[in-house]
Amino acid sequence: MWFSESGRPPLPGSRTVCGYALQWGVPSAVRPGFDEVFHQGSLTWPDDLPLCRNHERTRPLVTLGNAFRLSATARGLWVEVDTDGVPDGNDLLLAARHGPLRAWSISFKATGERWDRTGDTPLRIVTAARLLEVSIVDRGAHHTTIGILSRMKQAA
Incomplete structure (x- = not known):
C-alpha cells in the first residue's frame, strides 16, 4: 500500500514518488566492517544537486527544482520527485x-x-557532509530508507 508523508492513504492519480532517503540517528550497515549514522542537520547540498537512477551520474534524471525537492525534516532527509517534470x-x-x-x-x-x-562493529558518525547526488535505486544503502511512496493530495 502507498502512503503519503502524513501516513494516510493517498488519493488515486499521483505522479509523485517520495520517501526518506535516510533517518537521523539510526545506524545502518552500509559497508562491510562498519555501520554509519547521520546526525540531524549534518547534510548540505548544492542548488543543482542531481537525481539519478542507480547512481548513474553521467545521466542525471533532473536537478533540484520544481520537479525534484529535498528537505531535512526532524525525522530525516525527505525526497520528492514529480515524475511529470522528469x-x-x-x-x-x-x-x-x-x-x-x-x-x-x-x-x-x-x-x-x-x-x-566501543561496540562489536565500529560506528562512523557523520556530523557534516555534502550531498553529491540522490538516486532512486533497487536497494537503498541505509536500511532506514523509507521506500518509494506515492504522495497525493489528501481528501478535504
Whole structure:
C-alpha cells in the first residue's frame, strides 16, 4: 500500500514518488566492517544537486527544482520527485510503483565525522557532509530508507 508523508492513504492519480532517503540517528550497515549514522542537520547540498537512477551520474534524471525537492525534516532527509517534470517520467513512475526501484540512496562527501569503536562493529558518525547526488535505486544503502511512496493530495 502507498502512503503519503502524513501516513494516510493517498488519493488515486499521483505522479509523485517520495520517501526518506535516510533517518537521523539510526545506524545502518552500509559497508562491510562498519555501520554509519547521520546526525540531524549534518547534510548540505548544492542548488543543482542531481537525481539519478542507480547512481548513474553521467545521466542525471533532473536537478533540484520544481520537479525534484529535498528537505531535512526532524525525522530525516525527505525526497520528492514529480515524475511529470522528469524525462522518461512514466518509466520512472512505473519502476517505482511496480518494478525494481524501491528505495533511495545518497552519494556524499563527509566533511565531519567521528568514530565509536566501543561496540562489536565500529560506528562512523557523520556530523557534516555534502550531498553529491540522490538516486532512486533497487536497494537503498541505509536500511532506514523509507521506500518509494506515492504522495497525493489528501481528501478535504
